[in-house]
Amino acid sequence: MAAVRHPFIARRLIIMVPTLLIMSVIAFTVIQLPPGDYVSTRIMQLQESGDEADLQQIEDLKEMFYLEESMVSRYSRWLGLPWFTSIRPAGPPWFFTADAKKKGLLQGNMGRSMETSRPVNQIVGDRIMLTIFISLGTILFTWLFAIPVGIYSAVKQYSIGDYILTFLGFIGMCVPGFLLALLLMYVSGQWFGIPVSGLFSSQYGAQPEWDWAKILDLLKHIWVPIVVLGVGGTAGMIRIMRANLLDELKKPYVVTARAKGVRPLKLLFKYPVRMALNPFISGIGGLFPQLVSGGAIVAMVLSLPTVGPLMLTALMSEDMYLAGSMLMVLSLLGVLGTLVSDLLLLWLDPRIRLGTPSK
Template structure:
């Protein structure tokens, strides 16, 4: 229930922030045309403002963008985000859904695969690093973790591209081979080609995220292993593996799972530069271009989608925490 007012407040903030830069889309279009040597005039700017309703008050444009106007007219042209309409892209002069195309699907696939890779790698690695504290393996994993946290993802991508070109003569950019990059629709061969190219963005995006979560898991588990109930269970003869997995690991997962809520939108927004470096058809570069061009409706709709993913991710992490640790309740403060 809290998601509804939360998203309403977020929509107001997003619609306001994307319009904070001086000027508007009409001024940006005229300035760009003049830089390209094309004649432009104030009449063109006025026509653009009229066509995209930039001359209307902000509250009216917000109501139309959100779809509140539709509830008074029920006209198809007044649909907005509430009706599933992402709006019109002013830069491309066509619906935002057509501009995005398969970018949203590919972004979800890459991000979901990255989250899965992060969990499958960070969870056992963090457990091993905590159980084998100060061992050679722990030092190696700690060093790798520091590298993952300190090295920017786009720089890691550039290094991998250089090594692949230098040693193997391969171009590993993109999510598809050239014959499938421009193919409309989906076939089995195109899906297999996507899987073959998916490992690089997953590795690049998941390397930094895994490094941070390894450190979190290691620190949480070390705190649990030092508590009296672990010592008592060992003294009673509980098998080490059963003790480790049933109690300390389960409790150490709480902060680990709570970070899931912000992981997915972080991968989408934070991976924009990586997507540009690797030529990935994802929503990150589209969002950056829309913000630069002051394409208010496209940028605002994409930011709302990211915000919705964050809120839904937080809800999922809360439900996972309730399942993992029954002591956590909304009324947990009551005695």
């Protein structure tokens, strides 16, 4: 509990707010940079026809997406602060509001899709939860294999096992994820009779309610994306763990402990392994966005209902508000991942708890 109340964590929590605010400004600015978007293109097409119904549709689109307002005003509405650009704000002046038109990202409303005019929250549905589930499974898979294999390779440096594991690690880093996905789909379908395209079987895919049968069906399918996304990361993390542990084993405190007769296994896991985990754990913050964005092609190959393909489709169709909301989801996952890694580092490394510099 003392670690949770540590000022180090308080500083990290305070930094989260301006970080997300800056990311929202960058995301909204970037999605406005390309010349045109889906709505602008649609309005040009409707204007060419000159039909009264089409002209009314143009006015509806302009009103729905506030196209005649300034960029700052649209940003404040998207964020959920419409009063920010209003001289005389109506209604609640701050966070809570019952008016759906005034709700934005701060109130959990991700806006509307330009292409379908549907709320982004409905389009996303369970995609965020499934994306987090796959990402957590991939991180767990990476840790379960990378940590023990990296420790073995460092302790048995230049042994036959070390050479074999290093060679397999290079292969894992070089094999494209989509190729491994196709291979596992074939093996699972031909050898085990389990089709793994998508995350659910046909009888559960359209079922909105969650029950134990649907969860078990998800577990039958989810192992393929976890393995595919985890292989490349595991290979890289093995090299990081091996290099960090080799560096720790050469430090004076390890030599001194060995000279005093400390048992090798006890010495290994009490200090060097814990210290070698620091850079390993620091990478958690960047893993969530990397798994989502880097796994978009794999998700499309496996027909996975995750955030990655949705964001890629939104960018290709110039659905800017949907793409911007997905970018903010990735930013939030990255910030939360960084906070989790900071908590783990605070627990593992006494130098951070005591505020002493690393030597």
